[in-house]
Amino acid sequence: NIAPNDLSAFWMPFTSNRQFKQAPRMMVAAKDMHYTASDGRKILDGTAGLWCVNAGHCRPKITEAIQNQAAVLDYAPAFQMGHPIVFELANRLVDIAPKGMDHVFFTNSGSESVDTALKIALAYQRVKGQGSRTRLIGRERGYHGVNFGGISVGGIVTNRKMFGTLLTGVDHMPHTHLPEKNAFSRGEPEHGADIASELERIVALHDASTIAAVIVEPVAGSTGVLIPPKGYLQKLRDICTKHGILLIFDEVITGFGRLGTPFAADYFGVTPDIITTAKGVSNGVIPMGAVFVTKEIHDAFMTGPEHMIEFFHGYTYSGNPIASAAALGTLDTYKEEGLLTRGAELAPYWEDALHSLKGEPNVIDIRNIGLIGAIELQPIAGEPTKRAFSAFVKAFERGALIRTTGDIIALSPPLIITKGQIDELIDHVREVLNLID
Numbered sequence: 097n098i099a100p101n102d103l104s105a106f107w108m109p110f111t112s113n114r115q116f117k118q119a120p121r122m123m124v125a126a127k128d129m130h131y132t133a134s135d136g137r138k139i140l141d142g143t144a145g146l147w148c149v150n151a152g153h154c155r156p157k158i159t160e161a162i163q164n165q166a167a168v169l170d171y172a173p174a175f176q177m178g179h180p181i182v183f184e185l186a187n188r189l190v191d192i193a194p195k196g197m198d199h200v201f202f203t204n205s206g207s208e209s210v211d212t213a214l215k216i217a218l219a220y221q222r223v224k225g226q227g228s229r230t231r232l233i234g235r236e237r238g239y240h241g242v243n244f245g246g247i248s249v250g251g252i253v254t255n256r257k258m259f260g261t262l263l264t265g266v267d268h269m270p271h272t273h274l275p276e277k278n279a280f281s282r283g284e285p286e287h288g289a290d291i292a293s294e295l296e297r298i299v300a301l302h303d304a305s306t307i308a309a310v311i312v313e314p315v316a317g318s319t320g321v322l323i324p325p326k327g328y329l330q331k332l333r334d335i336c337t338k339h340g341i342l343l344i345f346d347e348v349i350t351g352f353g354r355l356g357t358p359f360a361a362d363y364f365g366v367t368p369d370i371i372t373t374a375k376g377v378s379n380g381v382i383p384m385g386a387v388f389v390t391k392e393i394h395d396a397f398m399t400g401p402e403h404m405i406e407f408f409h410g411y412t413y414s415g416n417p418i419a420s421a422a423a424l425g426t427l428d429t430y431k432e433e434g435l436l437t438r439g440a441e442l443a444p445y446w447e448d449a450l451h452s453l454k455g456e457p458n459v460i461d462i463r464n465i466g467l468i469g470a471i472e473l474q475p476i477a478g479e480p481t482k483r484a485f486s487a488f489v490k491a492f493e494r495g496a497l498i499r500t501t502g503d504i505i506a507l508s509p510p511l512i513i514t515k516g517q518i519d520e521l522i523d524h525v526r527e528v529l530n531l532i533d
């Protein structure tokens with residue numbers, strides 16, 4: 097007989113539970129904008145789970161789609177077989193993807209999408225006769241998941257330092273090209289795009305003919321919401337195009353309406369060669385990821401059978417029927433409720449609400465874009481992350497789920513949030529900031 101709250105067998109090392117000796121906050125149910133905690137309290141979800149439940153929790157279309165699919169065709173491999181639902185999903189996804197993103201490859205998570213994209217980029221250069229292009233460029237403070245490719249190109253040294261060399265030939269653009277603080281100004285910073293020339297410097301250092309791809313999050317999420325200066329992503333695009341380097345946008349967070357457009361590529365008007373997604377593709381309900389590529393990349397592999405054989409990639413669960421059904425239910429919900437663009441309508445209200453926190457104790461910066469917000473706190477001397485973590489604990493006690501990364505409170509509510517709920521969420525944060533040390 098194992099008690100339901102016996103945590104002894106479960107292991108997930110990077111929870112702050114260990115650092116701060118806190119028992120996890122148990123969730124037992126969820127509906128729309130709220131979780132229900134194990135003590136029965138309703139918790140307003142200010143983070144869409146983990147940046148993923150974009151349509152809100154337990155939405156009927158998604159639940160029904162999963163239940164119906166599970167009763168009819170539970171699993172079929174994508175290797176040498178298929179099932180109609182995954183083909184329908186691919187077409188529907190390409191329909192809403194930025195122009196030029198014509199094909200989609202299914203994975204089961206953001207980390208898998210990133211490693212898939214890196215493999216596609218390296219393999220593409222090879223099949224195009226550019227086998228010398230083996231280098232990859234990421235960005236300091238970039239987060240691209242936890243698999244080996246993702247931590248190699250990712251810019252968080254602590255995530256990779258115990259694993260030796262990892263992928264070789266990886267460079268990281270300095271993050272100083274993104275103004276870390278936005279001096280409380282709203283939206284995209286006006287200045288700093290010129291620092292995209294950091295990429296030019298790295299390209300010049302290595303010779304462009306050795307570089308396969310550059311990967312960036314259009315808006316860095318997990319490392320503290322770093323918003324690119326106006327024109328910055330276009331500049332990256334120009335440099336990549338000039339030198340024959342592929343540009344990968346990691347849209348695991350920004351994809352599916354987070355910025356008030358279907359993808360960040362739409363928001364910034366910049367089209368990469370490859371887009372990685374996960375999370376919002378299936379509303380975070382069932383593991384799924386999708387990697388979008390251009391026709392040119394797809395055709396490079398498909399024109400010669402020998403290329404297909406060389407490029408061995410795909411997962412047992414790639415585009416499996418139940419995940420595909422969940423994704424179709426998700427797309428239906430987005431469409432019926434206009435959720436992929438709802439963030440654009442709410443963004444001005446969201447921005448005002450967030451910036452009303454200026455002047456509250458210890459707030460040293462506020463950043464926002466689409467339905468993402470960051471409130472940066474002055475760290476307690478010698479105890480980094482403690483202040484923000486206290487805010488998280490207190491907010492949960494009061495009935496709101498916020499997320500912290502370092503001493504930054506990151507907010508990314510489900511796209512169904514109402515103005516009243518925005519006020520409620522921000523009021524929770526305000527009160528918490530006045531409660532903690």
Ligand code: PMP
Pocket residue numbers: 205206207208210239240241242313317318346347348349374375
């Ligand atoms: N890329 C980005 C930009 C992410 O934010 C994340 C997850 N937060 C990942 C990749 C990894 O996704 P997953 O946790 O689904 O592997």
